[in-house]
Amino acid sequence: MTAFILASGPFTGAAVWDEVAAGLRAAGAQVLPAALAGAEGAEGAGADLEAHIEEVVRLIDSLDAADAGDAGDAPDASPVVLVGHDYGIHPVLGAAARRSERVARIVYLDAGLPQDGDAPLALVPDPGVHALLSGQPDALVPPPEGEEWQRWGSTAGLSAQHLDRLSALAAPQPGRTLTQPLRLTGSIDAVPTSGILCTAGGTTIAAVQNLVSYGPPQFRWLADPRIGFFELATGHWPMLSEPQALAGALLSAAAGEGRRLDPPKDAPEGAAGRPQGFLLDVPECPRERIGRVDLHLPDGGAASGPRPAIVFVHGGPLPRDMEPGIRDAPLYLCYARLAVSLGVVGAVVAHRLHALTDFPTAAADVAEAVETVRSDPRVDADRVALWFFSGGGLLTTDWLAAPPSWLRCLAASYPLLAPLPAWLAVDPHFRPADALHGATRLPLVLTRAGLEGPDIAATVADFLTAAKDAGVAVDIVDVPNGHHAFEHADQTDESRAAVLDGMRAVLAYLEG
Structure with missing residues (x-):
């Protein structure tokens, strides 16, 4: 019994x-x-x-x-x-x-x-x-x-x-x-x-x-x-x-019944210079860890003069003891290296988004990390872009509401742009669409996965509608056959082109 x-x-x-x-x-x-x-x-x-x-x-x-x-x-x-x-x-x-x-x-x-x-x-x-x-x-x-x-x-x-x-x-x-x-x-x-x-x-x-x-x-x-x-x-x-x-x-x-889930497909082994799980070959570069930030630096250091920077902000919530650490994860490691290969500083932030209640803490971590990046003499403090991923999309709220003059571009890849219905614990402050009134002159670059989950896709659609109503222009990079985190899931020519197109769009605003 x-x-x-x-x-x-x-x-x-x-x-x-x-x-x-x-x-x-x-x-x-x-x-x-x-x-x-x-x-x-x-x-x-x-x-x-x-x-x-x-x-x-x-x-x-x-x-x-x-x-x-x-x-x-x-x-x-x-x-x-x-x-x-x-x-x-x-x-x-x-x-x-x-x-x-x-x-x-x-x-x-x-x-x-x-x-x-x-x-x-x-x-x-x-x-x-x-x-x-x-x-x-x-x-x-x-x-x-x-x-x-x-x-x-x-x-x-x-x-x-x-x-x-x-x-x-x-x-x-x-x-x-x-x-x-x-x-x-x-x-x-x-x-x-x-x-x-x-x-x-x-x-x-x-x-x-x-x-x-x-x-x-x-x-x-x-x-x-x-x-x-x-x-x-x-x-x-x-x-x-x-x-x-x-x-x-x-x-x-x-009785042991129930629907079983399909295991994820193993990512192909990377070629030389490409950690397993990323879809582009990117050369290694010098890296320095300063507090919650890893700075990936172009050759030449301070002698070559200050460079623009892209600060990459991960999604979540993620476990506290995640291995490898987020700054060593292939996705963010390689985005930063790609930025360096194109002549700018790539910075990866490890913020503390571990639970749905942690968005205020994570937002403060990101703001502190950005100031760490801007204060480095190898960074041009007046030419910085922020790039958010997945659940980190909610952290765009404050930057949209009051973008500083040095913020040349805000980018987001397959972002969550409103709390999901079950995310009742999220502080109601973090609703990017409600903050768009401050972003009328801030360039936005949004990479959209065509095969995104319907719950996240709905938040993106609502955000784009709100942006249109607010007169905020958004550059959209579409990946029609891409899933959430397509860089790992869909290593195709379409996905590679999307990564490069998004990076070129951000660089154009940094250099403009």
Whole structure:
């Protein structure tokens, strides 16, 4: 008999699973909804993440005790499936790390992918909670009411009665459950996993596949054949909006079913002077690391006089311990070398965009790095361009709103130009289209991937419409057959031409 242990998201406790639990039991499964302290009443007000992990561990151990009681000294242990919804994935992962030998599967139910050392607060979408806990990490976080639940996820599929029930079941969330870091071990790496995506929030299997195929390396593990994915066409609380469909998906997940993702294609080996994964041969050049910036320098140094510079700003969010480091990643390393080969300084910034809440920090890092570049005597401080990639596109906001005189051009490749629907944690300040009023005289160069994911493509289309309305001209470099991060994914003549066309357009504004 499969045993499901269900851990809910913030503010909610065991009662939110009632309909799902009934469906699972009707199919012959054992169900133990976790009564996480704090979500069950005032007695849990002092709980922290560790207390919630211990509660899930206790439930696992209680199954073993029951099995032993039923079968004497040689129990046939029930397979244990741990289900974590939203915040609930943190205590689930913590418990799985301590009882990995007893866990048959971990199910991520519309949840993030926290890593060792991450605090649950990093995945909280409500900016008000961050503000509250930054000054009072032990504070009780009041639950939302009515339409306020939209700040925590899509409410698609929830009727007014559902929202009333959600509010009635809710209790304040102890701050320490969100601020205490999650501690994991490698023991959970061998545990099979499943993902159930609620598509009304904007996350689909196709979007995850795109991330695996063309995104940063840390997502490639999602193509492991032991991982199955499911979609539910509803919002963030399927236990209320689609309980029977969710029960069915959980049973299928426990059986090892689900859609498998295709692994990314290996990039071809680079030719001499071309690191693996880039599509052009670019010569090596001197490089200096100054704080968060790597300066790639043309031959001759200061003796040749100050040169214009292009500052390359990576996307994200990216993990803190990404290897290789972003400044050594072939994409940015080679863009900088290409700039140097054409006579200008190439600078690569390593900013701290590690979570959706980090955009203000990343923006400050970029601004500081730009001043580091401009203050170098080998750089012409009055001729600088900024070039943003992917999720870094949101960081264009301040530069569009008030472009300094020395900023000769702003470029962006396959950028995200508005927060995605599920990115509720992003500071609302970072909306580039709203900042276009300041960019009427700032040259913009946008490289657009024709096979971009629809969610990102929609942000680009909306931005271009806003730019037209604001009278802002945009030079567009189209890659009709290119995917997101086409430099790695599509090493074709079309892609090579697009990189060179974008670089020539930026250089023309630097030299003009």
